Amino acid sequence: MAKVTDMVLWDKPGEKVLLLGNQAIARGALEANIAVYAAYPGTPSSELTDTMAIVAKKAGVYMEYSTNEKVAFETALAAAWSGLRAMTAMKHVGLNVAADTFLSSVGMGVEGGFVIMVADDPSMWSSQNEQDTRVYGKFANVPVLEPSSPHEAKEMTEYAFELSEKFKHFVILRTTTRTSHARGDVVLGELPEEIKQGKRKFGKFNKDPNRFVDVPANARKFHPIILEKIEKIREEFNNMPFNWIEGDESAKVGIIAPGLAYAYVKEALHWLGVENVKVLKLGTPFPVPYGLLEKFMDGLEKVLIVEELEPVVEEQVKTWAYDRGLRIPIHGKDLVPRVYEMTTRRAVTAIAKFLGIDVPLDYGELDAKYNKALEIVPPRPPSLCPACPHRNSFYAIKKATRARGIYPSDIGCYTLGLLPPLNAVDTTVAMGGSIGIAHGLEIAQHGSMSEEQRKKEKKIIVATIGDSTFYHTGLPALANAIYNRSNILIVVLDNLVTAMTGDQPNPSTGQTPHGMGKRIPIEDVAKAMGADFVEVVDPYDTKKTYEVMKKALEVEGVSVVVSRQVCALYKIGQMRRRGEKWPIYYVDEDACTGCKVCINAYGCPAIYWDEERKQARIEPSMCWGCGGCAQICPFGAFKPVEEGEE
Amino acid sequence: MKVKEYNIVIAGVGGQGVLTAANILGWAALHAGYKVRMGEVHGMSQRFGSVVSYVRFGEEVYGSMVPEGKGDVILGFEPVEALRYINHLRQGGMVVVNTKPIVPVQVSMGKARYPEIDEIKKIVEEDFKAKWIGFNAEELAIKAGHVVTTNTVLIGALTQIPEFPLDAEHVREVIRLSVPPKAVDINMKAFDLGIEAAKEILGL
Numbered sequence: 001m002a003k004v005t006d007m008v009l010w011d012k013p014g015e016k017v018l019l020l021g022n023q024a025i026a027r028g029a030l031e032a033n034i035a036v037y038a039a040y041p042g043t044p045s046s047e048l049t050d051t052m053a054i055v056a057k058k059a060g061v062y063m064e065y066s067t068n069e070k071v072a073f074e075t076a077l078a079a080a081w082s083g084l085r086a087m088t089a090m091k092h093v094g095l096n097v098a099a100d101t102f103l104s105s106v107g108m109g110v111e112g113g114f115v116i117m118v119a120d121d122p123s124m125w126s127s128q129n130e131q132d133t134r135v136y137g138k139f140a141n142v143p144v145l146e147p148s149s150p151h152e153a154k155e156m157t158e159y160a161f162e163l164s165e166k167f168k169h170f171v172i173l174r175t176t177t178r179t180s181h182a183r184g185d186v187v188l189g190e191l192p193e194e195i196k197q198g199k200r201k202f203g204k205f206n207k208d209p210n211r212f213v214d215v216p217a218n219a220r221k222f223h224p225i226i227l228e229k230i231e232k233i234r235e236e237f238n239n240m241p242f243n244w245i246e247g248d249e250s251a252k253v254g255i256i257a258p259g260l261a262y263a264y265v266k267e268a269l270h271w272l273g274v275e276n277v278k279v280l281k282l283g284t285p286f287p288v289p290y291g292l293l294e295k296f297m298d299g300l301e302k303v304l305i306v307e308e309l310e311p312v313v314e315e316q317v318k319t320w321a322y323d324r325g326l327r328i329p330i331h332g333k334d335l336v337p338r339v340y341e342m343t344t345r346r347a348v349t350a351i352a353k354f355l356g357i358d359v360p361l362d363y364g365e366l367d368a369k370y371n372k373a374l375e376i377v378p379p380r381p382p383s384l385c386p387a388c389p390h391r392n393s394f395y396a397i398k399k400a401t402r403a404r405g406i407y408p409s410d411i412g413c414y415t416l417g418l419l420p421p422l423n424a425v426d427t428t429v430a431m432g433g434s435i436g437i438a439h440g441l442e443i444a445q446h447g448s449m450s451e452e453q454r455k456k457e458k459k460i461i462v463a464t465i466g467d468s469t470f471y472h473t474g475l476p477a478l479a480n481a482i483y484n485r486s487n488i489l490i491v492v493l494d495n496l497v498t499a500m501t502g503d504q505p506n507p508s509t510g511q512t513p514h515g516m517g518k519r520i521p522i523e524d525v526a527k528a529m530g531a532d533f534v535e536v537v538d539p540y541d542t543k544k545t546y547e548v549m550k551k552a553l554e555v556e557g558v559s560v561v562v563s564r565q566v567c568a569l570y571k572i573g574q575m576r577r578r579g580e581k582w583p584i585y586y587v588d589e590d591a592c593t594g595c596k597v598c599i600n601a602y603g604c605p606a607i608y609w610d611e612e613r614k615q616a617r618i619e620p621s622m623c624w625g626c627g628g629c630a631q632i633c634p635f636g637a638f639k640p641v642e643e644g645e646e
Numbered sequence: 647m648k649v650k651e652y653n654i655v656i657a658g659v660g661g662q663g664v665l666t667a668a669n670i671l672g673w674a675a676l677h678a679g680y681k682v683r684m685g686e687v688h689g690m691s692q693r694f695g696s697v698v699s700y701v702r703f704g705e706e707v708y709g710s711m712v713p714e715g716k717g718d719v720i721l722g723f724e725p726v727e728a729l730r731y732i733n734h735l736r737q738g739g740m741v742v743v744n745t746k747p748i749v750p751v752q753v754s755m756g757k758a759r760y761p762e763i764d765e766i767k768k769i770v771e772e773d774f775k776a777k778w779i780g781f782n783a784e785e786l787a788i789k790a791g792h793v794v795t796t797n798t799v800l801i802g803a804l805t806q807i808p809e810f811p812l813d814a815e816h817v818r819e820v821i822r823l824s825v826p827p828k829a830v831d832i833n834m835k836a837f838d839l840g841i842e843a844a845k846e847i848l849g850l
Contacts, residue, residue, distance in 0.1 A: 016676065017676075018669075018672050018673055018676050018682060018684075043688055043689030043690070044688060044689065046688070046689075047688070125687065125689065125690075126688070126689035126690040149683075149708075178685060178709070178710050178711065181685065181686050181687070181688055181710075182683060182684065182685050182686075182710030183669075183672055183682070183683070183684035183685075183686070183710070184681075184682060184683050184684070184710070185676055185681060185682050260709075262708075263708035263709045263710075264708070264709050266708045267707075267708040267709050267713070270706060270708075271713075343709075343711060343713065343714075344709055344711070344713035344714075344716075345713055345714050348713075361714075361715045363714070363715075366714060366715055366733060367733075369733075369773045369774065370732065370733040372769070372773065373729055373732050373733075373769045373773065373774075374730075376726075376729070376759075376761040376765055376766070376769075377726050377729050377730050377761075378726060378750050378752060378753050378758035378759060378760055378761075379750065379752055379758060380659065380694075380695055380696045380726070380727070380730075380750040380752075381695055381696075382660065382690050382692070382693040382694060382695030383693060383694045383695065383751060384693070385661075385693060385694060413690070413693065415690075416690075416693065419751075420751075420752070420755065420757070421751075421755060500689060500690060501689065502688075569693075599751070599754045599755055600755060603751050603755075605694050605751055607754065608749045608753075608754045609749075609753075609754040609755075609756075619748075621793050622748075
């Protein structure tokens, strides 16, 4: 079992390896001789970026963790304009951030292949909404490729670059959580010489202001060109290698299965034991190739489209059928749910209903038994890790505001401050949104209150935002709040790493995948922008943190407190690797009064309640030694054990 | 004899090594010549929340998730987590489970109750007609040398269940190659302790 990153660079064509969908895409990009890669991490896309970060130098690929998706998009786009093969990756909501550049530049096209990998998250396993990127593809008239397995993801990535170059057009490679985070057997292909030698490729930008300047006079010419390209690509897709018709040719019923839905449809048909069905496997949910559709529909009496989320393929097929005067039943979202992710159960249920046959399992009975079992299963939502510095920051904020503030927060691990007992997150919308929302709340809460009234009824507003998020989209919001004389406290939870997506570096870290970049301290930015109060605290010192918060709250204007302490999960991981030890804490049974402050106000997952003794206890295997409990316990019951843990 | 389809559901708490265990089984299956599909949880869900990973292999596997009612075995790293995904188990399947609980904060706060192990076992055996192979794997891991080998203990036990399609020695080899050199010995011991525990329960 070799290291994954080694496998991604293996010069062993034909070798079968087990890769994560995202890693398979990285390999596909290398096989396609990619030159430039830029992205901001976002689950479920992050492992693609992380894999590129590790292999880039060796493969001679320029790679960067950009500060947000828009600038990542621009970095890669400019490289593609310069004739290089370039890629950017993001999660679905990341495309919203890049959308301005995306929709404005699509008409300009590219010279080198340009692939935009977007990972959707149906069922929202770690996302704030459920949006279907295929709709963006249709909106922008950019083709969308969607793989049905990790191996196909690799193959499709290579094809995506070729397609993009052939039509000088953008290409979206869309995955969902279950492709990006699926592992499967992948057969390695050939690596190009330049990648094997690790030679950096250089591009050449040929000036053409009529093409690259989107003043109205130029932009007006773009739209018809885009439409022309997409129709040509539709033609192309009739014969592309990831679209095909399979199954019984004489069948009277057909199923259209785009992307990953194909895997579920295959599984469902297998389980149902159904054979007399024709299947259109679609690797291109947009645009749907009409020639292939025509061939597929020939002789069919009814059709079912099994697709995840929006009826993107369904609408295209129905429009096509209507225009052709084809009057057969075309089912889709009437049988397949439009919300949440596809499952085999959903595919089986839809197909069984479509064919008028029984499902192979009594789901009613299963659900009844399962619901009964769930009655005794306690909830276990994710939580801030033991020793997470954010817990201490939130604890100090709550204490300093006497729990009477309004707490807008942002996207990151710290969103978990929402959960009891901290309850320190009142709003979360999108990256960087905490500061904008805080400013808006301040205006709304205080409006035209008189000085006197304000003193009496003032609502304290404390925004929390992470370091990476601060640089992602927090900056313009901070400028806005300072410029417009807002009166809010912004606590930047700086754990020196983009923790939630897997410890990627950012400007506060200063680190790049290729060594040190230039570190930008958050406090310097806040000061330069003109914040009225700026201070840095170590949240592991809860008393000092609390005192600084108190002081910041007394200041009129925008206060910025940078609460800096390295991510505990990251730190412990590093220490484990180095074989280092850390102190662990225990509860002194003579000192613990059972007041439960540690459980009801602090909520470290390593602390549990001993029901028999009515005292708190620490699970030693979960204690990461921050000592926060020792500082918040009014009775000094938490004490460090001399002997550390490995 | 090759199996057409074999489905393992691995359930636990973020940080327990669920993903590592899944990876080991996936590689063992790949080496055994099977087509492999695995589905896993990343990002926010991993932070001490409930985590599930699927390992599927055989001649005919497509999706990365084990469908409801199709799991051959649930490998539970934690007792209530095994129960949380019990809907994935087929009738007559197996539950191989570490009986050492990790109590959620909500329970400590008095907002939820943690069930008795026997209540869980009863549901598994009576409602789901599944075989329960429960033991304190954490204790055995500590005995082997370190608590982090709990997942190795459980994998060892898993290889002993009837009709398990991967060869135990084959799985052991993948573990040997995938753990850091200095951790090989305690992992091998943990694997053996898991095998013994399962054999004893199964009366082998």
